[in-house]
Amino acid sequence: MAESNMSEENQKKIPPGLWKMCGGLPLAIVIMAGHVACNPDKVENDWKEVCTRLVPDSGKPLGQDGVTMILSHCYNDMPAEIKTCSLHLCIFPKGRKISRKRLTWRWLAEGFVSEKDGLSAEDVAETYFNHLIKRKIIRAVEHSSNGKVKSYQVHDMVLKYIVSRASEENFVTVVGGHWLMAPPSNKVRRLSLQGGGSKYKKGMDGMNFSHVRSLTLFGSLTRLPSNSLKLGIVQVLDLEGCNDFKKQHAKEICKMLLLKYLSLRRTEIDKIPKKIGKLQYLETIDIRETNVTELPSTISQLERLVNILGGNKRTRKALKLPDDLKKETMKSLRILSGIEIDERSVVVVADLHLLTELRKLAIYKLNIRKGSKIFKELSSAIEYLGGYSLHTLKIDDESSEFLKSLSALSFPPKFLNALELSGKLVELPQWITKLDALTKLTLSVRVLTTDALRQLSKLKTLFSLTFSLTSGKVDSETGATTGENKADGEIIVPASGFEELKLLHFSAPLVPLTFQNNAMPKLERIALRFSNFGGMHDMENLQGLKEVHLRMHDKAGEVTKLKFA
Known part of the structure; x- marks a missing residue:
């Protein structure tokens, strides 16, 4: 298991005692293998020193308690910024399968990740996530069809260790769930409410919520402490999958003026209030698989918005953008996913040219006439954005008239690494073989x-x-x-x-x-x-x-x- 991560040359540097020290315990071996894989420059004497440090006496194999020692050693070996990202893992309950994107978007909103060595903050977050995979701190459980990790889990014992460290450092406060975490001695900064009956409510007694800047809830919104949605300094609000969502909750959210990340995915919300325009720091809004079918025009006031995620791909339910959306104020958009475009979307489509930072455009429903102005505008916009940073393009066109017209593009979207054309294609676009970076192709023909x-x-x-x-x-x-x-x-x-x-x-x-x-x-x-x-x-x-x-x-x-x- 350990050797699969290393070259033959590096395997020779590692004394057999290193694996013997793990006592045949699978988790100990896996975590140590990740540690070894992330330290290819260490020589045999370095590894002998590790063995001596962890088993200073007789060199006997570590017992079950020794796994915690290995976890501690490997945690302390990580770069500071990745330690921070790893502590954030305990936000989610034991045994839960978590989306990679959900995690990395939250890291960005919390400010754990920034631009580095010429890479965007998003790309750095991907690098940190992959480092945790390599370290065996997290385990991939599902891959996207492009080969990237789609979702992950954390081993129960690893998560228990992380919860303990997060509690010691007052990094995250977990209430309910499987963990008995001591009440914080001072202010609560990141709060994860994971349910658990009477112990759940008792766990919140006497806590000071006035400094909470990250709030995550699993289960029913009725479990929220009174006035918790009125906390003005919250930057991350994650209610994905929560039930009992009421109109009043939406109104309260619009008062959280410092909010950067908002996930209402799979909740019962059916309308976004116009006052959403007050959330000037909002970067991500996730309303996928909800009953929201249209965004208010005030969404265009959010100049820092990076990700708009809506619609439901499985049911082809899509999100209408307001006709008077002012794209000139939304130049930071990188993901525009789950939208609907029809004949009334002329202004919206014309302004797509301005979104030169757009990485992903996903159109779940397309209803436009061949030869119309919007038909030509959309084709022009895709061709234009394809020359900038557009990496993913998804179009569901039931009539397939627009898909047919894509063959006429003079300049193909050459930077695409994912292309999905759903409809009734008879012929492939002529330029498809020129997409030198394409890794994922989905065609309905x-x-x-x-x-x-x-x-x-x-x-x-x-x-x-x-x-x-x-x-x-x-x-x-x-x-x-x-x-x-x-x-x-x-x-x-x-x-x-x-x-x-x-x-x-x-x-x-x-x-x-x-x-x-x-x-x-x-x-x-x-x-x-x-x-x-x-x-x-x-x-x-x-x-x-x-x-x-x-x-x-x-x-x-x-x-x-x-x-x-």
């Missing part, structure tokens, strides 16, 4: 051909490829194909190309793929969704394949259902 696959195989950096065939019919009993999904009866995956591809997702009535020898040499995972499994050939030619995930469409025929029952 009417027809897939061998020639199209051969074109895509030229993408040198492609890590994840997803296809969804949206039309055509399949006889669920015989497997005979009709209509546009026929795709010449067979799709050949070429022997060359797809050099870095590791994930392939394919959703279609029938899966007519044939893999040539040495096709997709690094492919590790295939996920297939189908009505009839016939037509998949020569998978043994996929030399690096580790996982195959099969899932039937709801309308699959009885023969197919019986086959996979």
